[in-house]
Amino acid sequence: MYQLHKTKIDGCLELTPNIFNDHRGISIKPFHSDFFQTLGVEHNFNEDLMVISHKGVLRGMHLQNPPLQQAKLIYCASGSIFDVAVDVRKNSPTYGQHVAFYVDAVKHNIVYIPSGLAHGYLVLEDCTTVIYKMSSVYSPGLESGFRWDSAAIPWPVQNPILSDKDKSLPGFNDFVSIF
Numbered sequence: 542m543y544q545l546h547k548t549k550i551d552g553c554l555e556l557t558p559n560i561f562n563d564h565r566g567i568s569i570k571p572f573h574s575d576f577f578q579t580l581g582v583e584h585n586f587n588e589d590l591m592v593i594s595h596k597g598v599l600r601g602m603h604l605q606n607p608p609l610q611q612a613k614l615i616y617c618a619s620g621s622i623f624d625v626a627v628d629v630r631k632n633s634p635t636y637g638q639h640v641a642f643y644v645d646a647v648k649h650n651i652v653y654i655p656s657g658l659a660h661g662y663l664v665l666e667d668c669t670t671v672i673y674k675m676s677s678v679y680s681p682g683l684e685s686g687f688r689w690d691s692a693a694i695p696w697p698v699q700n701p702i703l704s705d706k707d708k709s710l711p712g713f714n715d716f717v718s719i720f
């Protein structure tokens with residue numbers, strides 16, 4: 542049903558689903574609960590979010606703190622992104638390290654990010670539609686994060702379009718993880 546690619550960060554996965562193709566178009570299943578159960582990861586998703594962005598927008602690096610920490614499933618319904626996760630679990634052997642993926646609506650790959658990782662992405666095409674499933678509902682008071690350019694991530698951009706909130710995030714060295 543899915544090709545599974547494990548990454549160097551424990552629990553962070555890339556999945557490529559089967560694409561069912563006929564003369565009408567294609568069908569893709571981004572989420573199947575039985576399959577996620579076999580992976581042994583948090584897969585009880587409580588909120589979906591759809592975000593449409595212009596080329597050059599960068600959102601990140603974000604995470605939500607306990608008690609409403611979020612595992613996320615991320616894919617593109619249109620366009621493409623450079624997607625990044627950074628491990629901020631203090632006892633993890635990959636603390637501070639990142640993994641990056643080109644996610645797009647051609648290969649329809651999906652990224653699974655466990656809680657305790659920060660997430661961000663650069664939009665590579667206009668009208669890119671990113672869909673997330675999240676294991677906890679959005680809670681603005683629990684938002685946390687750090688600046689996109691402070692964690693040695695090789696972004697393929699120099700001057701992205703950022704929100705004011707993202708411009709004012711602390712650098713990674715000043716960020717305090719509670720995971």
Ligand SMILES: Cc1cn([C@H]2C[C@H](O)[C@@H](COP(=O)(O)OP(=O)(O)O[C@H]3O[C@@H](C)C(=O)[C@@H](O)[C@H]3O)O2)c(=O)[nH]c1=O
Binds near residue numbers: 590602660679704
């Ligand atoms: C993320 C989010 C935002 N919103 C609202 C709040 C605000 O009015 C508007 C835009 O919010 P933000 O500026 O925080 O959106 P954004 O910068 O796109 O935040 C997102 O970034 C990526 C990298 C993630 O991983 C997400 O979990 C989330 O943090 O949408 C929700 O209602 N629910 C949500 O889950």
